[in-house]
Amino acid sequence: MKKPTRFKTNTGKKSRGVAMVLVTLLLMVIVPLIGLAIDGGTVYFLKGQLQQAVDAAALSGARSLSSGLTLNAQIANATNTATQYFKANFSDHFWGCSISSFGANVSDDPNSAQVHIVSVSATANAPLYFLRMIGKTTAVIGASAQAKRRDVNVMMVLDRSSSMGAAGAITPMIQGATLFANSFAPGRDTVGAVVFGGNYYIYQPTKSFQPSLVTALSKITSSGNTGTAQALWVAYQALAGLNEPGALNVILFFTDGLPNGFTADFAPYRANAATCNVGGAPMVGWVSQISGFVNDPGTTHGLFSYTVANPSNPSDPSDGSNSELITNRAGCNFASNPNNMYTDFTQIPPKDYYGNQTNPANPYKSPTYPQATGAVTMAGGLKRATQVAAASFNAADQAAQRMRNGEINGIIPLVYAISLLDTPSEPPDPVFMKRVANTTDSNIYDSTKPTGRYINTTANNQLQNAFLQIASEILRLNQ
Secondary structure, eight states: OOOOOOOOOHHHHHHHHHHHHHHHHHHHHHHHHHHHHHHHHHHHHHHHHHHHHHHHHHHHHGGGGGHHHHHHHHHHHHHHHHHHHHHHHHHHHHHEEEEEEEEEEEEEEETOTTEEEEEEEEEEEEESGGGGGGGGOOEEEEEEEEEEEEOOEEEEEEEEOOHHTTTTTTHHHHHHHHHTTTOTTTSEEEEEEEEESSSSEEEEEEEEOHHHHHHHHTTOOOOOOOHHHHHHHOOOOHHHHHHHHHEEEEEEEEEEOOOEEOOOEEEEBOOOOSSTTOOOOOOEEEEEEEOOTSSSSSSEEEEOBBBBTTTSSSSSSSSSSSTTTTOOOOOOOGTGGGGGGGGGBBBSSBOOOOOBBBSOOOOOOOOOGGGGGGSSBBBGGGOOHHHHHHHHHHHHHHHHHHHTTTTTTTTOOOOEEEEEOOOTSSSSOHHHHHHHOOTTSHHHHHOTTTOOOEEEESSSSGGGHHHHHHHHHHHTTTO
């Protein structure tokens, strides 16, 4: 039998060949795509790391503008710190990268002389692996960042009343205020202080506050009453007078007590113009209650000079003399005995020397001290301790509200308040302190104005930490 004929074909070989060609072609497409994905992901990661490094460098550099006694030293600190932070976060040869350029510089914001910019930029060559197949060995990546620092203008308002000395709080306060002042940058920031009892001493705000401010603080002695309204307004006048809206304008208010005195021109309210200060010359001085804060009649006294030449001067006579009484006192009863002041005048003046109302339409009423706050009995009120106290509270509360309205040059300060509980019988009034600072839990909180902070310390050893907490927050906010 004849075997059937078998036909040979190359179809199988051809199919395998086509498949190999297709696989090769696919590999030529897929591998670069895979390589592009891997290398692209690596480059994306490295660029993100580079951006984080320059961000950290810019922020740290801006913070370092607070360090150094001269502008050149502050700029050098800023650029050096920025460089160190960059290298710490993106060192040379990081993941095989080579840094090709890095720069950090400080410049002024063209829109505000009180704002300074730290600019950081960097480029690096990122390695490629799969894409070397097509001749690409590296990719250039770059990043840049800016951080701004506002100059700080700050006035400290520091209570040195007699209770501070009795409680041994003067030294801790001086230490806290010194640490606070040392947190800012001379030549760039502006710092001043008002030290007050019944009268006040002012260290004018200046960029050259070191070491003279610290020297002045070290001389503070305890004496006198608590003329809060005057101290707040004098500090605000000095701060707003700088007229630097681009800066971070701050008032730091510290007290261990309650407003119990105020300064006014009493000449228009003389009971006997024929004998007391004949001619009616200005009689600008301060009065206060010295006993019976919440119980009438108590004791009131005045008129004392409202300024002193240095912070070691007393706030009222400590030697039994009348050396601190105002000059224009001839023929007045208080000239021989300050406790007779109330006999010389017909009423409490409706405004203090700075325009703060002593008996406004909506007087301040303290839930802690209702007897010594609220509406004032103007006629005869100078004889009553509670009425002098209420007028003092109202004037201080009015001063805080006027500051918050930006009455001078439109400057609205950020206010921080610290109180010290060293007089258990008459502790600071937290409701009043929160109103001054405009805290979120104040009963007159205004969210459209800078929100401040209130810290109530209960012991002398807490003061330094309170001052430093506020300094740290200010330096964070000026970024």
